[in-house]
Amino acid sequence: MLIIGSHVGYKKDSGLVGSVKEALSYGANTFMFYTGAPQNTKRLPIDLANVQEADKLMRENNIQKENVIVHAPYIINLATDDEEKRSFATSFLQEEIKRVETLGFTYLVLHPGSHVGCGPDKGIENIANSLNKVLETDEKVVILLETMAGKGTEVGRTFEEIASIIEKVNQKEKIGVCLDTCHINDAGYDLNDFDKVLDNFDEVIGLDKLKCLHINDSKNERSAHKDRHENIGLGHIGFEALLKVIYNNRLDNIPKILETPYVDKIYPPYKYEIEMIRNKKFNTNLLEEIRKN
Numbered sequence: 001m002l003i004i005g006s007h008v009g010y011k012k013d014s015g016l017v018g019s020v021k022e023a024l025s026y027g028a029n030t031f032m033f034y035t036g037a038p039q040n041t042k043r044l045p046i047d048l049a050n051v052q053e054a055d056k057l058m059r060e061n062n063i064q065k066e067n068v069i070v071h072a073p074y075i076i077n078l079a080t081d082d083e084e085k086r087s088f089a090t091s092f093l094q095e096e097i098k099r100v101e102t103l104g105f106t107y108l109v110l111h112p113g114s115h116v117g118c119g120p121d122k123g124i125e126n127i128a129n130s131l132n133k134v135l136e137t138d139e140k141v142v143i144l145l146e147t148m149a150g151k152g153t154e155v156g157r158t159f160e161e162i163a164s165i166i167e168k169v170n171q172k173e174k175i176g177v178c179l180d181t182c183h184i185n186d187a188g189y190d191l192n193d194f195d196k197v198l199d200n201f202d203e204v205i206g207l208d209k210l211k212c213l214h215i216n217d218s219k220n221e222r223s224a225h226k227d228r229h230e231n232i233g234l235g236h237i238g239f240e241a242l243l244k245v246i247y248n249n250r251l252d253n254i255p256k257i258l259e260t261p262y263v264d265k266i267y268p269p270y271k272y273e274i275e276m277i278r279n280k281k282f283n284t285n286l287l288e289e290i291r292k293n
C-alpha cells in the first residue's frame with residue numbers, strides 16, 4: 001500500500017489534533033512533524049487529552065500511528081567535538097525521545113550532525129557515543145539517521161558513513177535510516193538508476209534498516225552538495241524518477257514524506273503533489289493550481 005504524507009505543523013493551540021487535521025486536508029495517510037520549532041529546542045509539555053483526541057481521529061481515518069514520523073530539531077549536533085555543545089545536544093535528544101514515547105510514536109528522524117572541522121571519522125565516533133548514551137534507556141523509540149546532502153561538514157553523506165555510525169551503536173534494533181531523495185541526489189547518487197542505488201544501500205547498510213523516505217525534488221544538480229528542496233517534478237530529479245522511488249516494490253509499506261517548499265512561501269503544495277503522485281501523472285499546472293487555492 002502507498003503510505004504517503006508530508007511535513008505538517010504542530011502548533012501550541014491545536015497540538016497533535018491540528019497536525020492530524022492538516023494531514024487529512026492533504027489527502028494523506030501519514031505525516032511528519034516537529035514537536036516544536038525545527039530550528040530551536042524550546043518545547044512545551046504534552047497535552048495528553050489532545051493526544052487522545054488525535055489518536056481517535058487517526059483511527060477513524062486509517063492513519064496508523066507506526067507510520068507517523070517525528071523529526072528532531074536540526075540544530076541537534078551530535079558530531080561536534082565541542083563537549084559542551086554535544087552534551088547539550090545529547091540531553092536534548094534524550095528529552096525528545098521521551099516526548100516521542102509519550103506521544104506514542106515509534107520513529108524519530110535525526111540528522112547525524114556536522115563535524116565542524118574534527119573530520120568525518122571523529123564526527124562518526126562522537127555521534128555513535130551520544131547515540132549509545134540515549135539508546136540505553138527503556139524507551140522503544142527508534143532513531144532514523146537521515147542521509148545528508150553533504151553541505152558544509154555534514155556527516156552521513158554516503159551510505160558508508162551511515163553504516164559506520166550504525167556499526168558503532170550497541171542497540172542496533174533502535175536504529176534505522178531515513179533516505180531523503182533530494183539529499184542523496186545532492187550527495188551524488190543517481191536517481192535515474194534507483195534500483196542500483198537500492199542495491200548499494202542493501203549491500204552497505206541493509207534494506208531492513210530503511211524505515212522512512214523523504215520524497216523531494218532538488219533545486220540542484222547531482223553532486224551539488226547543496227540541500228535545497230524543490231516541488232515534485234520541478235527539479236533536477238524529475239517526476240518520473242521520483243515515481244520510480246515512490247512505487248518501487250522493495251519500498252512498499254515504507255512511509256513516504258514530502259518536505260517540498262511552500263509555493264511563494266505561503267501556499268502548501270502537498271494536497272496537489274499527493275494527488276499527482278496517486279494519479280501517477282505530472283500536473284503541468286501544478287503551481288497555478290496551488291496558488292489558486
Ligand code: FE
Nearest residue numbers: 071109111146
Ligand atoms: Fe531532515
Ligand code: FE
Nearest residue numbers: 146180214259
Ligand atoms: Fe529530509
Ligand code: ZN
Nearest residue numbers: 182183227229
Ligand atoms: Zn533537506
